[in-house]
Amino acid sequence: MDLEKTIENLGLVPVIVINNADKAEGLAKALIDGGIPCAEVTFRTAAAAEAIQRMVKAYPQILVGAGTVLNVEQAKKAVECGAKFVVSPGLDEDTVRWCQANNVPVYPGVCSASEVQRALNLGLKVLKFFPAEANGGVPMINNLCGPFPQVRFMTTGGISTSNLAEYAACPHVLAIGGSWMAKADMIENECWDQITELCRQAVCAVHGFTLAHFGINAENPEHAEVLAKGLSVFGLNPDVGRSSTFMNKDIEIMHQNGRGVHGHLGFRTYNVDRAVAYLSQFGFTVNESTVKKDAKGRMTFCYFNEQIGGFAIHLVK
Ligand code: 3PG
Numbered sequence: 001m002d003l004e005k006t007i008e009n010l011g012l013v014p015v016i017v018i019n020n021a022d023k024a025e026g027l028a029k030a031l032i033d034g035g036i037p038c039a040e041v042t043f044r045t046a047a048a049a050e051a052i053q054r055m056v057k058a059y060p061q062i063l064v065g066a067g068t069v070l071n072v073e074q075a076k077k078a079v080e081c082g083a084k085f086v087v088s089p090g091l092d093e094d095t096v097r098w099c100q101a102n103n104v105p106v107y108p109g110v111c112s113a114s115e116v117q118r119a120l121n122l123g124l125k126v127l128k129f130f131p132a133e134a135n136g137g138v139p140m141i142n143n144l145c146g147p148f149p150q151v152r153f154m155t156t157g158g159i160s161t162s163n164l165a166e167y168a169a170c171p172h173v174l175a176i177g178g179s180w181m182a183k184a185d186m187i188e189n190e191c192w193d194q195i196t197e198l199c200r201q202a203v204c205a206v207h208g209f210t211l212a213h214f215g216i217n218a219e220n221p222e223h224a225e226v227l228a229k230g231l232s233v234f235g236l237n238p239d240v241g242r243s244s245t246f247m248n249k250d251i252e253i254m255h256q257n258g259r260g261v262h263g264h265l266g267f268r269t270y271n272v273d274r275a276v277a278y279l280s281q282f283g284f285t286v287n288e289s290t291v292k293k294d295a296k297g298r299m300t301f302c303y304f305n306e307q308i309g310g311f312a313i314h315l316v317k
Contacts, residue, residue: 028054224254
């Protein structure tokens with residue numbers, strides 16, 4: 001899988017300021033335990049290079065990149081230490097060119113149309129949008145993606161679990177970065193459980209699962225009508241479609257051949273591809289014949305092959 005797909009599936013990139021490389025292994029484990037095997041270790045401290053080295057050595061499954069890379073020297077150093085990608089707060093053409101020449105994914109920071117244009121002319125398509133909140137957040141990203149629809153952003157700066165939903169739902173946002181999941185003092189004080197818990201909360205927030213509707217299986221269209229009438233006494237109004245009838249969007253009566261022994265549960269999520277990747281670690285596999293995609297090839301709907309308690313499960317964006 002390419003790196004950008006991996007980053008998109010994770011959806012979250014903890015931005016790390018680490019002052020003591022002895023904390024590297026503990027930090028890596030705390031992130032992994034919290035469900036985010038990824039970090040952008042910033043070159044704001046002298047310990048960064050060694051920390052990257054120690055994180056990837058102890059936990060080869062973690063994806064570690066270098067952040068706050070300001071020049072070619074730092075980019076070289078980061079890659080030597082095992083960084084798999086390079087992030088900068090701004091756009092330095094020498095650093096970008098060195099990374100490109102050495103096949104190192106590089107995400108320079110931009111926050112204006114002129115900078116996006118410069119980055120595009122350097123052949124880049126994934127950029128860091130920084131500082132995100134101070135520069136207008138998702139409305140600004142949507143505006144930038146009018147003239148630059150091919151660009152996707154890693155957004156950082158002022159984002160946390162409390163305001164990440166809008167970013168998670170934005171198709172132009174590849175992933176959300178931030179320091180809130182593992183702050184410098186938490187690392188210094190070895191607050192590993194706290195970091196793990198903050199990561200878990202962030203993972204929940206990035207998917208934003210909510211129950212979209214409950215599905216009932218009718219035997220045939222006539223039976224579906226009978227069921228709809230039965231439910232209408234609760235004040236639910238039928239909206240009859242081709243294959244199902246929705247009752248106030250909350251209950252879907254399948255006219256026939258409904259999935260699931262007893263019916264189905266439809267869950268809404270911000271990014272179906274990302275949710276599928278997340279749920280695969282719990283054994284869910286996509287029923288390929290049910291997949292729907294948008295014009296850009298991103299999944300908007302899918303059933304899983306597995307059921308819970310006799311209920312089929314589907315995701316919908
Ligand atoms: C970065 O380097 O991306 C930012 O410092 C992270 O911003 P935050 O501290 O507001 O999350």
